[in-house]
Amino acid sequence: MRDIGILPANLAGIVLESCFYGTFLLLFISNVYFLAARGDSQTTRHNFTSLMFLGAAGLSLVITVHWVIVIYQAFFAFTYLDDKAAETTFYLDATHWTEIIKQTLLLTSILMGDSFVIYRLWIFWGRNRYIVILPIGSLIAVFVLGTLYVVSMWEPRLGGATTYTQPTFWVGASFGLSFLTTIYGTGLIAFRIVRTRTRTVMESPLMALLAILVESAALQTFWLTFVAIADFAGSYAGLIASDTLPVVIGISNLLIHTRVGLGWSQSSSKSQRSASTGKISIPLTSNSNRQDSQV
Template sequence: MPDIAIVPANFIALLLDTFLFGIVLLLFVSDIYFLATRKTLAGKNRPRKHHFTSLVFICVTFLVLLITTHWALSVYQGYFAFIHLGSGASARAFYGDVSQPSQIAKTILLLFSVLVGDALVIFRLWVVWRNRPVLVFPICTVVGTTVAGIGIIYEFANAESLHVRGTAPIRGWTAIGFGTSLINNIYCTGLIAYRISTAKASPESRLMAFCDILVESAALQSFWFIFASATTLASSNSEFFATEAFPAIIGIANLLIHARVGLGWSSDTAEKHKVVTV
């Protein structure tokens, strides 16, 4: 099956990123409203301002800022390629040049988004399990992801070829980075899912348990990681869909959890199963 051309791939990726960015903004504003007007089980004895000064909310806000900046750079690239360059051979060369400053900046933003997302997943694991030894392995994977991300940025910054994406060094660092982060997400998702599924053992609660697992464990983030890993390592232009939308997907996965907290849906889980969501 022929691969999609690089210019149409980036155009579709820009549309997808814009759509998902709109969802991120909607969820973020909703989270602020919910946290300002309702109190969760975990914070029922705390002032409302505690929700907005908590480490988790600060991390989520930082993540939204990363997503916003990443989207703004994507819009700039789209304007430069389609309006200034005319979407021809020059646009293909522009999108293929990974050493350009805007692409380096987007790669750095993607790395930080992944690291913040991984950190929030690990924190959810801690909230659910309250067991320090369980955190050792995922913390090690975050270190591996950081090293791999730095390696990718270095290779991009020193690239001399427009086809550097498919070279062995890039594929190697990409495999390490995606591999360690994916393992972290699968590890944390699996343990969180196990905790929730064992807590909800009655037949009538199976559907609710399934929904809890999908949201609480940020399974969307893990699924997208698999998609991004496959397209990137296959050197397909479809990787633009995955990587461009990745920060927004990470944001949506985490903001959905906070929306549940703001709505009070996680209180039922905490009361019945002694599991308090972030």
Template sequence: MAPNIFFVPANLASFAIQSCLYGVYLVLAVTSICLIAGRNASRRRRGTSIHWSPSLVGAIGLFVTITAQHWILIVDRAFSAFIRFPLGPLEFYGNLAETTQVVKTGFLVGTLAIGDALIIHRLWIVWGYNKYVIMFPIGTLIGLVVSGAGITYQFTRYKPGQTVFLSEAGRWITAETVFTFCTNVYCTAFISWRLWNQGRAIQPYGGPSLRSVLAIMVESAAIYTIGTIFYLACYRSQSNLQLIVIDCWPAITGIACMAIYVRVGLGWTHLEGKPSIVAATQPLSFAVDTTRLEQADTDFDCPMDELNEERNKGTV
């Protein structure tokens, strides 16, 4: 482990940086939830009951876990370490079995699981509800949850003198990081390939370009993936920088997810009231089943069935 002199400063730095990131996330989260709820309400008035869509539930779930992890736990832990705990901040932050540390870890696992579930849901929608394409990420999601439970349990069994790098939790931490990395890389790659392929198919018929959609997905995935790789590198090198990254990880997850919803939501608002086949197939809207003309009632739902039918008629 790095010298203890860097341990407390690392926790102070994580508190400051994570507060800034949480502020960014909070703006995106409130905007996203309002846009998704407004969009759902608009469709409900047209006879489609999707008020509690998976993306809305997921966005609210992320907001709850990230807010709890930051304000209820990280802020409270800072006050406890420097004001209430008699042995000082070094002993407080070094105790992995401390109740708030264990609960904070649980909220972190919950945040990562919700974030991964949301991207798996997008993959499922984009690939036309193909259950086979999501089998691998569902497996890695289960692995993430199991690994997270293992980390939380091992923290409760922490003994004085152990470190997070050499404790039994170490193997679970590495596994959890690899699982979430695989989930995001797999889902982003398959979503991007599907968008690129569909974009090439519809453009000759006057369909909308999907390059901006690809950019949104890749940029958001890059934010999360870079953070994940950086955390794993810090942890494996036994650097206390991992303390900063691990506290910022939930906010980074939220920013990566909510940035997509905000940019897509702004597209909804811009296209609202424009009755055309292109406008009807707003960003992240795809034909998910060419055998039926049915619109999927989700945040990434887009009737590409209609596009395909029009394309087959040669009228698009």
């Protein structure tokens, strides 16, 4: 993938991100409908003021601005610049204001995605604060390293530096820590789901696998892995992957809300009892007003 070229990579990233963004919008609108249609006015008001919905709304704003910046870059490069060399230089310039904003939004989406994984992990494990100490520490480190990287992009000496084919220590460390957070959270959430399902309900293996993949944010983990591998392989495929990472994080989290809105549950109504710890009831039906499971 080294010979893909930065201009074709950016065009492919625009197309892929736009397709994903359309899917994201459909999921977001569907979730707004599900929340508005569920229960009485008091329940609806609670749904729209819940922490997870406000987080999803904030993430949707980040994703939308990121997509707009990517579209603006394409129009600027292919409309106002004179030749291929100028277009290539523009996309390779890490200090251009559009690139700085785009990288800031990428960092913000990663931090929000990791926060959602940590919050769900905390809920699934009965609000056990010890289970989230490690990922919270990793989240703080990602914030610090990512901020240092974004600040460094303002330095004039980086003008014209390649953004994707020469990942800095800060970028590598940030992606590595975020990867560990998502792997840690996804693995423990999946383990909790499997153990709870085994004890409470028998269901289609396909539906069980689908629920595990959705609720553990496996899509987010997979795409972050793709970004890390492509970047450190020195491939411009990393550009495509990183440009689409914010919207993939959004889709991964909205799938969880959609699962709840459609009435999928982690078990049938017969299994609506607490997990083995007795601290949290994981299952959620479509008519439930509880918000702890809608994470």
